[in-house]
Amino acid sequence: MAKISGRNKLPGVVTKVVTDKLMAKVEIDAPGGIKLVAIITRDAAEELRLRKGMKVTALIKATEMMVVAP
Amino acid sequence: MAKISGRNKLPGVVTKVVTDKLMAKVEIDAPGGIKLVAIITRDAAEELRLRKGMKVTALIKATEMMVVAP
Amino acid sequence: MAKISGRNKLPGVVTKVVTDKLMAKVEIDAPGGIKLVAIITRDAAEELRLRKGMKVTALIKATEMMVVAP
Amino acid sequence: MAKISGRNKLPGVVTKVVTDKLMAKVEIDAPGGIKLVAIITRDAAEELRLRKGMKVTALIKATEMMVVAP
Amino acid sequence: MAKISGRNKLPGVVTKVVTDKLMAKVEIDAPGGIKLVAIITRDAAEELRLRKGMKVTALIKATEMMVVAP
Amino acid sequence: MAKISGRNKLPGVVTKVVTDKLMAKVEIDAPGGIKLVAIITRDAAEELRLRKGMKVTALIKATEMMVVAP
Structure with missing residues (x-):
């Protein structure tokens, strides 16, 4: 992942797919x-064989993240 | 935020801006x-007065997140 | 929203959901x-109780917007 | 654009670049x-010759837009 | 497209819709x-009359692309 | 990458960084x-040691791609 x-x-x-x-x-x-x-494509979920209990990594580009102040 | x-x-x-x-x-x-x-605009960082130690919420749309399997 | x-x-x-x-x-x-x-998740639409006639704000990050010249 | x-x-x-x-x-x-x-690349701004007073169209994919309820 | x-x-x-x-x-x-x-909206696919064999251009903003090193 | x-x-x-x-x-x-x-963060470019001549893979989520018809 690095x-x-x-x-x-x-x-x-x-926890759920x-x-x-x-x-x-x-x-x-x-x-x-x-x-x-x-939310990903069904094709991707099947290719990665995602299922409950599986260890994964969520990946997000820095430019896609907003910041909310209190 | 709800x-x-x-x-x-x-x-x-x-922790850092x-x-x-x-x-x-x-x-x-x-x-x-x-x-x-x-990564946000400088205008936004200034408007929100973001600084070290401030409590914030990171906001990401579900469609912007990828999943990586091991 | 600020x-x-x-x-x-x-x-x-x-006008329509x-x-x-x-x-x-x-x-x-x-x-x-x-x-x-x-396009949002159904979960979000239900949580926000979106329905015809409701006042909302559309939110778009500046990095997600393209510009088209004539 | 259609x-x-x-x-x-x-x-x-x-109004400003x-x-x-x-x-x-x-x-x-x-x-x-x-x-x-x-926020676009400088290359794009130069290629499109964007400048104050120019008529343009902002383009946003539906999946990039969030909705905020009052 | 320029x-x-x-x-x-x-x-x-x-090749497929x-x-x-x-x-x-x-x-x-x-x-x-x-x-x-x-992945686009069905409305867009219909408006553009996308079908097998049609020549199109895929459009991606530079900020939406990640880079993976070997 | 699979x-x-x-x-x-x-x-x-x-070809250029x-x-x-x-x-x-x-x-x-x-x-x-x-x-x-x-367009990625400078931190990422340095961490991946991106430089001219390096083989990489560009990664784009399907929901980030638009389609343009002629």
Whole structure:
């Protein structure tokens, strides 16, 4: 994973995968009680064989992240 | 924060803000030892008065997140 | 809304919400006769209780916008 | 413009272009008093010869837009 | 196509279009044996009348591209 | 590379890297004479040690790609 330019790499465990005809929703538990949700293609979910309990890394480009102040 | 459609909201503390003429890099410590990096506009960093020690929320749309399998 | 780093915040009124199993299409009328279309998760559309006639704000990060010259 | 898959096409007038070494910030006045800000490459700003007073179209993919409820 | 700020314009031929209620998957053969996959709205796929054999251009903003080193 | 959900993986050779304080522009020659341009963080460019002549893969999520019809 160190060789991908994307700056944000969050380790986690897949808790749920829901697939539709083209897309898939992947729910991931990350450290510190953080819940993540990724929408990817169904093709990708099948190719990666994503399933509950699987260890994965969520990858986010720094330019895709917003910041919200309280 | 509950009223934004973006699914991924990670609480954290700003550890560093570096600004250039147009852009700013914001480093954030999230729970579980996760380090985040967001690239936003300098205008936004100034408007939000982002600085070290400030509590913020990183916001990421579910469609912007990739998944990497081991 | 002033505290989100995303630079583009367009006020509007929801004119139509169409949901599929995972995703939702939200059509919004913005000022000046502009028609917007956002694709978000169905979960988000339900959580925000989006429906026709509701006032919302479309949010777009400056790095996600392209410019087209005539 | 009708032949681009991106769903959101906002007409406007460039009010300001600020360039850095790699990036450029383009401020655009859209109808209804909406102010837009796009961050694009400096190369693109130069190729399109963007300058104050120029009519342009802001282009945003539907999947890049979030919705915020009041 | 020269007047769009998006820096990456890949010519190709549509090899497959699969539509769901809201989204469409467009598979494109680009030069050099490259296979591309775009997820766009069904509305866009219909408006552009995308179909097998059609020549199109895939458009990607430079800030949306990651780089992976071997 | 087969284990990343991102659907578009274009092999290429770096032809130029230009860095600014926060960002870097990476120009890549892909097969079939395609020229690619990625804007990533300077941190990433340094971590991956990107330089002219290096073989890399450009990675693009399917939802980030638009389609343009002639």
